Amino acid sequence: MQIFVNGDSVELKEGATLIDLLEHLSLREAKVAIELNQSIIPRSQHAQQALAEQDQVEIVHAIGGG
Amino acid sequence: MTATETPLTIAGKQYQSRLIVGSGKYQSFEQNREALVASGAEMITVAIRRVNLGQNKGEPSLLEVISPQQYTILPNTAGCYNAADAVRTCRMARELLDGHKLVKLEVLGDQKTLYPNVTETLIAAQELVNDGFDVMVYTSDDPLIAKRLEEMGCVAVMPLGAPIGSGLGIRNPYNIRMILQNAKVPIIVDAGVGTASDAAIAMELGCDGVLMNTAIAEAKNPILMASAMKKAVQSGREAFLAGRMPRRLYASASSPIDGTFF
Numbered sequence: 073m074q075i076f077v078n079g080d081s082v083e084l085k086e087g088a089t090l091i092d093l094l095e096h097l098s099l100r101e102a103k104v105a106i107e108l109n110q111s112i113i114p115r116s117q118h119a120q121q122a123l124a125e126q127d128q129v130e131i132v133h134a135i136g137g138g
Numbered sequence: 139m140t141a142t143e144t145p146l147t148i149a150g151k152q153y154q155s156r157l158i159v160g161s162g163k164y165q166s167f168e169q170n171r172e173a174l175v176a177s178g179a180e181m182i183t184v185a186i187r188r189v190n191l192g193q194n195k196g197e198p199s200l201l202e203v204i205s206p207q208q209y210t211i212l213p214n215t216a217g218c219y220n221a222a223d224a225v226r227t228c229r230m231a232r233e234l235l236d237g238h239k240l241v242k243l244e245v246l247g248d249q250k251t252l253y254p255n256v257t258e259t260l261i262a263a264q265e266l267v268n269d270g271f272d273v274m275v276y277t278s279d280d281p282l283i284a285k286r287l288e289e290m291g292c293v294a295v296m297p298l299g300a301p302i303g304s305g306l307g308i309r310n311p312y313n314i315r316m317i318l319q320n321a322k323v324p325i326i327v328d329a330g331v332g333t334a335s336d337a338a339i340a341m342e343l344g345c346d347g348v349l350m351n352t353a354i355a356e357a358k359n360p361i362l363m364a365s366a367m368k369k370a371v372q373s374g375r376e377a378f379l380a381g382r383m384p385r386r387l388y389a390s391a392s393s394p395i396d397g398t399f400f
Contacts, residue, residue, distance in 0.1 A: 078188040097191055103201050104189055105234035110226075112233050130188065132230050134200050136170060137185025137216050138160030138302070138351030 160351025296328035305332025334370035341374025
């Protein structure tokens with residue numbers, strides 16, 4: 073299935089969860105926050121949260137800023 | 139020595155340092171970290187941005203270099219031009235930082251001036267306070283707006299001294315004084331400081347703290363400037379507590395007139 077992560081198209085197998093996506097992106101250990109279709113998915117729910125075709129995912133982290 | 143000095147308290151937490159620093163525009167994490175140490179600051183702002191997919195694998199992230207256990211992380215809403223984006227950014231920051239409630243709200247008006255969009259700032263501040271955030275709010279130096287943000291429940295009000303990144307110093311000290319006279323929450327000058335004397339002026343006016351980024355990060359030697367800013371904030375604070383002498387138009391001799399022999 074096709075989903076969009078930070079605006080980029082990503083192909084994942086059917087039934088993939090957010091943890092699968094983080095694994096796919098080598099972000100499993102990264103300190104990030106995730107929105108799925110503009111709703112925040114708490115870290116504790118990443119393993120259960122299934123993804124669906126055309127989902128919009130935002131993955132953010134902290135960077136330098138003033 | 140300082141009979142009346144008390145720690146800066148923001149949202150119930152005490153800080154010995156009255157200098158808050160940013161983490162933008164540094165050449166490396168290492169330079170940022172060294173400047174942070176030299177500044178003595180206990181609170182540091184960060185921005186919330188998309189992860190670069192497929193890039194920088196294995197590189198440390200900012201929060202690995204600047205530990206949330208050691209420093210109070212102040213996520214900002216820089217880059218937001220409306221209330222909805224700012225609120226959304228704060229909620230992402232709260233999730234990122236494991237329920238952390240302290241945020242720096244800034245809603246900008248346009249890219250040239252980076253002046254605050256005050257109407258959107260007011261909307262976002264109310265929504266964030268209602269949602270349980272501790273809001274430190276960047277705003278204009280308008281005393282009425284500052285008071286309104288305080289009354290809404292913001293934990294600190296942060297008027298600009300001059301536009302963000304301009305280094306022009308405290309351009310309207312009289313407005314800052316008016317804000318201070320009416321304030322019941324910490325007032326922190328955020329933006330405009332260019333060099334150490336600007337930070338000292340903000341503190342001499344009676345501000346509770348100073349927040350700066352570019353003045354340190356864009357100095358030729360950021361680590362030395364961070365050290366200068368630490369001292370400037372401390373000396374400005376002490377001068378404020380000491381109470382300055384009155385300004386006089388004419389001279390007032392320091393040596394006594396009595397006892398002259400000529």
